[in-house]
Amino acid sequence: MSVNQGENSKDLKIEGLQSSFSKNLIERDAKSFYHQSLSSPVFNTISKAEGAYLYDGDGKKYLDFHGNGVHTVGYNNPKVIEAISNQIINKLSFSPRRFTNEPAVALAEKLVAISPKEFTRVLFCPGGSEAIEMAVMLAKHHTKKWKTLSYYGTFHGAGFQAISIGADAHFKEGLGPVMPGAIHLELPDYYRNPWGFKETKKIDDEYLRQLKIQITNNSEIAALISEPIFYNSTVPSKYYWQQVKELCTKNNILLIFDEIYTAFGRTGKMFASEHFVTPDILVIGKGFGGGIVPFAGILGTEALNNINHKSIGHYTHEKNPLCSAVSKAVIDFVIDENLLKKTAELGAYFKSELQKLQEQFTCVGNVTGLGLNLAVDIVKNKVTKERDFKKAHELMNFCLKNGISFKLIQGNILNLKPSLIITKDEVEFFLKTLKKGLLSL
Known part of the structure; x- marks a missing residue:
């Protein structure tokens, strides 16, 4: 955003x-x-x-x-408050690393159950910025490449790698060199596209042409990161995202969707990406914590479960049982209501x-x-x-x-x-x- x-x-x-x-x-x-x-x-x-x-x-x-x-x-949703109260009453509010607990595993299983069939695994962390970091590190380790593609003017978090990906000058100016290899594209604009085109496909094809140029001239791109629906609520066409996904797959580039704002029903589907295509990695946060605790995470495919020699989410609260109970209550409420x-x-x-x-x-x-x-x-x-x-x-x-x-x-x-x-x-x-x-x- x-x-x-x-x-x-x-x-x-x-x-x-x-x-x-x-x-x-x-x-x-x-x-x-x-x-x-x-x-x-x-x-x-x-x-x-x-x-x-x-x-x-x-x-x-x-x-x-x-x-x-x-x-x-x-x-202060009553169901969320009830989940917090029960967790505290049960005297399980923290889980040290290398231990696991029922609320964290139950939440992981729930997320996999409600998500597109391609997603089989998750990781949790304290906030959206950290979740973006995890997603990008996972992509780099998996592809053995180090560059990223994202869009000018967007915001994906306040961490050093995240602000490099986001390309919002407000957060970058004055810091000197940030993350190398962050390549940026024009954000598709159907209302103010610079060519004055009216036909959606014609607009899409021009933005896709720019994407193809960058992919052709940069062989070490690990991931393309974007919100499926842009921060200004612009809704890209399904054709646009289908073409992007096809280009990414063809060139061994992972597609990462930042759904920190849109996950859990905001667009009328559990995940906004369900209107378009399934990414390789999906990032969640914000509403995931029920407006009470900070919690975020990523969902990904089984093929990405090959980095057990590295740590990409080494967080103190990565399996916090209190936060997990809250997040499961959020998902249950969305479904039950x-x-x-x-x-x-x-x-x-x-x-x-x-x-x-x-x-x-x-x-x-x-x-x-x-x-x-x-x-x-x-x-x-x-x-x-x-x-x-x-x-x-x-x-x-x-x-x-x-x-x-x-x-x-x-x-x-x-x-x-x-x-x-x-x-x-x-x-x-x-x-x-x-x-x-x-x-x-």
Whole structure:
């Protein structure tokens, strides 16, 4: 996922939200933490997170369409809390390396059972950045090659190898040389493709031509890493990913899909890749930890189980029983509550209603996404498609003041990723609020 470039601007201000209590806490925050872009300054305080909502220090609630992707089954989901409580009661909250435990093995078995048949094995780790590192190291060891292919502007984690793969200048500038061999491609863009093409296949073929050039001129590529649905909610065609997979297989390049944001139902299927092709390695995280514990991992094929002479996931919490119990509860909840079907249906309705706003308002240039993974592109002009950062910021501010939280992607795209437990009434509330915001511009 790309850095939130719009929120990095110095002129972005979210005002009129805090009481004196909250302002005091924000000031204490500013004095206590190292300041870093995208985290400082903070907008507001949080006193509680429950269900699909955040509550600030004054008790005001916000329907959360961001959640850093961890709120897949809602904040403080009762089933997840129950799993944690049982694990603590059973006095098994940690497992040292070279020991195993029932929750970790049960989670591994569950993941294999719900995933495409090609996946037979897993590894766990504390967070998504580490999971990306594991996936890439596995690919390099397996292929005996060392270069990577990925896309400009994307974000795959904060580790040194991950930021090299992600190619987001925000995270790389000032560090000097990073990981060598990281080759980058243009991210397919169907809305603003530089050639002005309208036909999807024609657009795909041009981006595929660039991929073929890189593969032809670089014989040591171990892996291609990408989100199956891009960070700005652009949905590539199935044809595109089929051609990519074919090229990778032909050239002994492993295809790695970063599903840290999209796994466990967000697109209406358990994994977003199920809409396209099965990768060689699939990376999971964020919602995997139920919004309570940090946990992530990889799924891969049996052919990759040939590196027992190396360590690619040497983490203290690689088989943490508490985290494992939480993650299994997340998967069970998604299945038991039939969230895949619900997300597909509600997401389709949500998108169709956003498209009605697109027809009504000249500043709504594009609506894209799948399931409850949607985006609204705010523009100055539908012909030129010039990004309107000012209006996008104004809309975000308006919605925050009216009880809705989301973030901006690329400075002008409303990034809409609510909890999968969101109701149709809550979607309607968002639509009405957004429409009021658009009318106020």
